[in-house]
Amino acid sequence: MIKLKTENLTKRFxxxxxxxxxxxxxxxxxxxxxxxxxxxxxxxxxxxxxxxxMPSEGLIEYKGTDITYMxxxxxxxxxxxxxxxxxxxxxxxxxxxxxMVGSIFxxxxxxxxxxxKAEALCHELGLTGxxxxxxRLSIFEIKKMEIARALANEPEVLFLDExxxxxxxxETKDLIAMVQRIALExxxxxxxxxxxxxxxxxxxxxxxxxxxxxLIAEGKYEEVSKNPRVVEAYLGGGTV
Amino acid sequence: xxxxASRIFALLFGVLAVTLPFFAGDYPLQVARNIMMYMALxxxxxxxxxxxxxxxxxxxxxxxxxxxxxxSVVRAGMPAWFSILxxxxxAGGVAFVIGFLILRLRAMYFSIVTLALGEIFRIIIHNLxxxxxxxxxxxxxxxxxxxxxxxxxxxxxxAGLAVAVAAxxxxxxxxxxxxxxxxxxxxxxxxxxGIDIFRWLLLAFVxxxxxxxxxGGIFVQSYGFATxxxxxxxxxxxxxxxxxxxxxxYSTTGPIFGAVLLGLVSEWLKLKIPYGHLVVYGIIIVVxxxxxxxxxxxxxRRTPHGADGRSA
Amino acid sequence: MIVKRRxxxxxxxxxxxxxxxxxxxxxxxxxxxxxxxxxAAVAIPMGLVLGIVHIxxxxxxxxxxxxxxxxxxxxxxxxxxxxxxxLPTAIVTAIFGWVVFQLTIRRALKAPELNQLILTFGLAIxxxxxxxxxxxxxxxxxxxxxxxxSMDIGDIxxxxxxxxxxxVAIIFAYGLTFFLTKTMTGKAAVAVGQNPRGAAIVxxxxxxxxxxxxxxxxxxxxxxxxxxxxxxAIFPGVGSPFTMKSFCLxxxxxxxxxxxxxxxxxxxxxxxxxxxxxxxxxxxxxxxFFVLIIVVILARSLKGRKS
Numbered sequence: 001m002i003k004l005k006t007e008n009l010t011k012r013f014x015x016x017x018x019x020x021x022x023x024x025x026x027x028x029x030x031x032x033x034x035x036x037x038x039x040x041x042x043x044x045x046x047x048x049x050x051x052x053x054m055p056s057e058g059l060i061e062y063k064g065t066d067i068t069y070m071x072x073x074x075x076x077x078x079x080x081x082x083x084x085x086x087x088x089x090x091x092x093x094x095x096x097x098x099x100m101v102g103s104i105f106x107x108x109x110x111x112x113x114x115x116x117k118a119e120a121l122c123h124e125l126g127l128t129g130x131x132x133x134x135x136r137l138s139i140f141e142i143k144k145m146e147i148a149r150a151l152a153n154e155p156e157v158l159f160l161d162e163x164x165x166x167x168x169x170x171e172t173k174d175l176i177a178m179v180q181r182i183a184l185e186x187x188x189x190x191x192x193x194x195x196x197x198x199x200x201x202x203x204x205x206x207x208x209x210x211x212x213x214x215l216i217a218e219g220k221y222e223e224v225s226k227n228p229r230v231v232e233a234y235l236g237g238g239t240v
Numbered sequence: 241x242x243x244x245a246s247r248i249f250a251l252l253f254g255v256l257a258v259t260l261p262f263f264a265g266d267y268p269l270q271v272a273r274n275i276m277m278y279m280a281l282x283x284x285x286x287x288x289x290x291x292x293x294x295x296x297x298x299x300x301x302x303x304x305x306x307x308x309x310x311x312s313v314v315r316a317g318m319p320a321w322f323s324i325l326x327x328x329x330x331a332g333g334v335a336f337v338i339g340f341l342i343l344r345l346r347a348m349y350f351s352i353v354t355l356a357l358g359e360i361f362r363i364i365i366h367n368l369x370x371x372x373x374x375x376x377x378x379x380x381x382x383x384x385x386x387x388x389x390x391x392x393x394x395x396x397x398x399a400g401l402a403v404a405v406a407a408x409x410x411x412x413x414x415x416x417x418x419x420x421x422x423x424x425x426x427x428x429x430x431x432x433x434g435i436d437i438f439r440w441l442l443l444a445f446v447x448x449x450x451x452x453x454x455x456g457g458i459f460v461q462s463y464g465f466a467t468x469x470x471x472x473x474x475x476x477x478x479x480x481x482x483x484x485x486x487x488x489x490y491s492t493t494g495p496i497f498g499a500v501l502l503g504l505v506s507e508w509l510k511l512k513i514p515y516g517h518l519v520v521y522g523i524i525i526v527v528x529x530x531x532x533x534x535x536x537x538x539x540x541r542r543t544p545h546g547a548d549g550r551s552a
Numbered sequence: 553m554i555v556k557r558r559x560x561x562x563x564x565x566x567x568x569x570x571x572x573x574x575x576x577x578x579x580x581x582x583x584x585x586x587x588x589x590x591x592a593a594v595a596i597p598m599g600l601v602l603g604i605v606h607i608x609x610x611x612x613x614x615x616x617x618x619x620x621x622x623x624x625x626x627x628x629x630x631x632x633x634x635x636x637x638x639l640p641t642a643i644v645t646a647i648f649g650w651v652v653f654q655l656t657i658r659r660a661l662k663a664p665e666l667n668q669l670i671l672t673f674g675l676a677i678x679x680x681x682x683x684x685x686x687x688x689x690x691x692x693x694x695x696x697x698x699x700x701x702s703m704d705i706g707d708i709x710x711x712x713x714x715x716x717x718x719x720v721a722i723i724f725a726y727g728l729t730f731f732l733t734k735t736m737t738g739k740a741a742v743a744v745g746q747n748p749r750g751a752a753i754v755x756x757x758x759x760x761x762x763x764x765x766x767x768x769x770x771x772x773x774x775x776x777x778x779x780x781x782x783x784x785a786i787f788p789g790v791g792s793p794f795t796m797k798s799f800c801l802x803x804x805x806x807x808x809x810x811x812x813x814x815x816x817x818x819x820x821x822x823x824x825x826x827x828x829x830x831x832x833x834x835x836x837x838x839x840x841f842f843v844l845i846i847v848v849i850l851a852r853s854l855k856g857r858k859s
């Protein structure tokens with residue numbers, strides 16, 4: 001079942017086209033890789049879908065509803081969640097309180113219920129020491145906390161923007177398994193931006209490739225990585 | 241400080257505050273009234289600050305409340321009690337309307353606009369001679385609340401303070417705390433957690449403004465008169481700000497500590513140096529911002545918080 | 553093209569309005585321009601700091617007040633004319649600015665913007681109250697004869713001394729523009745203002761540049777303080793209105809647009825004096841600045857949202 005789709009989604013910044021007529025869709029239970037060289041517009045694309053910025057043209061549809069210009073908080077409530085490339089834990093709040101926020105506002109739970117749910121989430125992700133201040137967490141814990149914060153929205157579509165960056169290989173392996181399990185158990189549609197192609201290969205069912213804001217290829221990782229246009233885009237832009 | 245100790249401390253403090261008129265003389269009572277007034281304003285300033293918005297317009301809303309109260313008595317014959325309530329409603333209403341415009345602004349733009357609004361309120365009151373009495377102000381001829389009895393007025397101010405403390409505690413213990421903290425930290429990620437930023441800012445702005453108006457109403461009722469220079473005085477912005485910063489922001493206890501300390505010091509300084517004792521406030525603001533951004537609370541609570549704000 | 557047409561329309565309308573004003577109420581225009589000169593001359597240094605150091609210095613007006621006090625007591629002690637004191641005052645305030653920058657503002661540059669705002673707010677209070685403490689709220693004024701020079705055209709008579717502010721504003725605006733676009737130091741300062749990190753990479757000492765710019769701004773403010781003393785009585789609160797007015801002008805012109813401050817100040821100066829010219833509106837002249845500042849900020853924020 002299609003959860004999310006875009007048609008000709010376009011974003012221009014003062015003449016620069018950051019995202020150019022991108023049409024794609026995501027299905028329930030699917031883990032989709034979003035790849036492309038630096039500056040290809042991957043994060044902008046997610047920003048458009050989550051409503052952080054508004055598109056110049058095009059259409060975004062979520063579960064059959066047009067959400068193209070819906071405010072970001074409203075999309076969050078309806079079930080679109082995401083993490084950010086630049087992590088920003090909420091200072092002055094503890095780990096558990098950070099996770100509660102999504103539950104309180106996206107789902108409208110009371111504080112007590114939100115706490116119970118957040119505890120369960122943290123447990124599921126292997127987070128302990130829930131009353132610690134966020135300044136005392138390791139990178140790995142912060143990454144997991146960011147995922148837990150997004151999951152607290154009880155989303156149906158989840159975007160992960162470089163959550164594996166900065167982790168060592170054991171941690172990466174853990175997190176890949178965790179994301180796969182979460183997606184499976186919750187029937188989520190997950191969109192993943194990653195620079196490490198090994199992660200994309202292991203984690204995703206399908207990838208789309210952006211270059212200079214345009215969608216230039218889509219399909220299984222193995223096929224796409226042999227596509228001459230993709231190879232060229234990456235050689236032009238740097239490493240695969 | 242552990243929880244039980246701080247509860248006992250708060251209880252003692254409360255009992256002392258309530259019973260003060262039974263054993264303190266006129267002068268200490270007057271000092272306490274001043275301090276409580278500024279303390280309450282400091283708390284309300286901090287409540288909005290928790291969302292990351294710095295208001296320089298406390299004096300503006302305080303003054304609006306003051307005039308709403310006194311004019312409703314003098315021009316419309318409203319009972320003194322009701323006029324104080326009316327002051328809160330009026331200031332809250334004004335905040336609701338201007339909030340729609342200015343709560344879209346951020347950082348220095350919000351701060352400067354609140355400062356400018358305070359000035360605009362003052363000038364309007366100053367210039368509408370026929371209605372407001374102009375620069376000479378208005379006097380309540382009869383019907384001051386409690387007939388002006390010192391003890392009762394003390395309790396009235398204490399009640400105003402209690403409202404501020406209660407509201408602040410509500411902000412701290414409810415989901416408002418999560419909303420404002422998330423907004424202050426990062427608005428983008430707050431939205432992604434389903435937070436309707438404008439709605440929560442509006443709530444915080446209206447509630448704090450209403451309390452500031454209420455305090456303005458209590459102020460004029462306890463002195464029986466209002467002039468633009470007295471009720472829109474920059475002191476009502478400056479002192480609360482310095483008190484909250486000194487005690488430690490983002491809490492109820494911080495502004496309380498700061499107000500007691502700075503209130504007592506300034507009372508003493510006022511006697512020693514009639515002109516320019518406010519220089520101490522300026523210096524305290526500068527020193528606190530530069531060297532102890534967590535305020536004095538830092539010394540009491542040893543939780544290490546990172547510096548607030550900007551991502552690297 | 554559309555922008556150009558709009559500018560042309562605005563220019564034509566304002567020229568028409570000015571001409572009408574000359575015929576109808578010539579003194580409004582004359583005093584309006586004089587006020588504009590004063591406002592602009594004070595605002596330009598603040599615009600320099602905001603454009604390059606990115607600090608809203610809420611103690612800006614207070615700095616001018618301090619300079620005026622320094623000039624007053626310097627003149628008293630040495631029997632100088634304030635005009636002679638302009639240069640020495642500028643030097644003293646430049647040094648003062650450098651010290652203030654190093655001791656306070658520099659330490660807050662990495663802190664959130666709001667901390668900087670509160671910091672300079674605190675400085676403003678500390679400055680004005682320190683003067684209040686030392687000299688009380690008494691006013692001081694230099695008795696000078698040349699400031700009352702007046703001129704008659706037809707049947708109107710007006711003071712001419714205040715035109716000196718117009719001259720100074722123009723000198724400040726174009727002098728600074730020259731400095732920022734033609735000299736090495738100036739270009740480096742602009743580079744730092746636009747991209748501190750990039751400037752640091754090419755070897756510019758960012759903090760030193762900030763300090764110099766702040767000191768330069770205070771030198772200009774210091775010169776204005778001495779000049780202000782020729783015309784006006786001074787007291788501890790004399791500077792504070794200039795902070796808001798300066799910010800208003802800068803916001804109207806757009807941050808970084810120093811010559812634009814001249815145009816904005818003419819609009820405000822004339823509008824204020826227009827209201828002042830009629831009895832029923834006289835008391836409302838003061839409100840013009842505050843209303844405009846809000847309108848300008850709101851309009852800019854709406855525009856920013858669209859693009």
